[in-house]
Amino acid sequence: MLNIADTLRQWCREARPFALATVVQVSGSAPLPVGTALAVDTDGTAVGSVSGGCVEAAVYELCQDVLAHCGPPTRAGFGYSDDDAFAAGLTCGGEIDVLVQRVDPAAEPHLVAALEAVAAGRSCAVAHIIDGPGELLGRTLHVPAEGPHDGTLGGENDQVVVAHAHALLRAGRTAPIEVGGDTDTCPTKLTVLVHTHARRPRMLIFGAVDFAAALSQAGRFLGHHVTVCDARPVFATRARFPYADEIVTDWPHRYLAATETDARTAVCVLTHDAKFDVPLLRLALALPVGYVGAMGSRRTHGHRSDLLREAGVPEEQLARLHSPIGLDLGARTPEETAISITAEIIAHANRGTGLPLSHGTGRIHRPAPPLPRLATAP
Known part of the structure; x- marks a missing residue:
């Protein structure tokens, strides 16, 4: 979502609700990486992209539907289609999953703070629940590079997510992580996409x-x-x-x-x-x-x-x-x-x-390098 931070920040300042569609999973030769987003406001104005053009119309309709009906977050998948030239498919042969949710700036002050930090050039991360219990899906958490985090993902997983977010900030990477699932300490299992805005390498x-x-x-x-x-x-x-x-x-x-x-x-x-x-x-x-x-x-x-x-x-x-x-x-x-x-x-x-890519076979886009390891106390 931070690829369109400037526009989202303006909409938040105007207290304008919007629908946010975020690429949360990619396989094959999809055109845009995980974390890229498209947003649509209540006037129908769209900003950003999730596929470089292949499935934008279908995602735009999902955004409008979520906005109009104030519905819960919804996840949709898009893949290659060659049977119908007008189907919502990715002609590049890849597959993407998109999470679409309604964002009310008045109810998300920590997200507004993150967008302000990005605009000011400060390093920060936004942790975003993309898979888990329905009542938690779409929640966000603002993690500054320095200072306390803002918001909550539900309580018991917050500190673990913050530690991962700091590691990803140091590496300058946006990536999904899995937390929870431990019946003794963190029973709720979540997949969290950590969007990072790191200073330039x-x-x-x-x-x-x-x-x-x-x-x-x-x-x-x-x-x-x-x-x-x-x-x-x-x-x-x-x-x-x-x-x-x-x-x-x-x-x-x-x-x-x-x-x-x-x-x-x-x-x-x-x-x-x-x-x-x-x-x-x-x-x-x-x-x-x-x-x-x-x-x-x-x-x-x-x-x-x-x-x-x-x-x-x-x-x-x-x-x-x-x-x-x-x-x-x-x-x-x-x-x-x-x-x-x-x-x-x-x-x-x-x-x-x-x-040269023409000399190779198989997928063009390689998997991302392993996630950085968390520092552990001696």
Whole structure:
């Protein structure tokens, strides 16, 4: 639902009831991921999408029906149809389940608070019951990245859901979880979809070179918070890097040691100068970041790897290094190289092969990586 947060926030401010249709389950090559939503207000205005166009009309009718009759939440499935060209089917061959519910802003102040947080750029999650007892179906819970949660899903499962929501926020993922079903502690079994609005993943580019200028633009386009860092102030300027969110003049390894990183951070080393690369990569490869890549020829990579071994970097950390950086696209210009690098970052994050889809078989969309494990007390 957070894909249409701006409009929902406006409707809530106007105390305007609306029907919310949320994709809660996907199989096969469905066009949009779990958590994507379409909403319809009492005037019939629609915003968002659940299928990219395939089944929008049928879902719109369900929304209008729920609004008109103030009915309970309802779940509907849509799949491939080739018998009737006008049937509500997904021509891509996938299947989706959609939960449709009426939302009255006056009765959902915690949802309104979540939408306000998204508008303000704060990280938060919305836990949304998508399967369970009828009286609980459609309930939501607002989980800020910091501070207490707001609302309730029914009591005994709230703290467990909040812990999962924080883990998903750290990973920047929207995903369903199952909680309850324990007769002693949490007898009510629920499937809860955790919608997350996390801050943009970071892309740290080291080396104020032409390739960095193109990469900063590509990274910004893909939604990264881009930082360009170089020890030479004459090159690290706003004029050269208009698309970067931050430009830092500092020694690369010193900046990396002092800045915040997480499992979604991409570290791109474009300096190909040993005096910068070795201390920087030695630190980067020891951090739990999502991607570490370094520019240079195969000869440069071999020499740099020897220097890293001499600096004490173990082989299991060296195996994390993507070097020469990028996928083999035949790239030559800075712009083409930026596409090559960002393509590798995407493939690595999503466990893709980097091969043409026409060379493969089976499903196009891979299952999501395993959910992050909850931290446990020692």
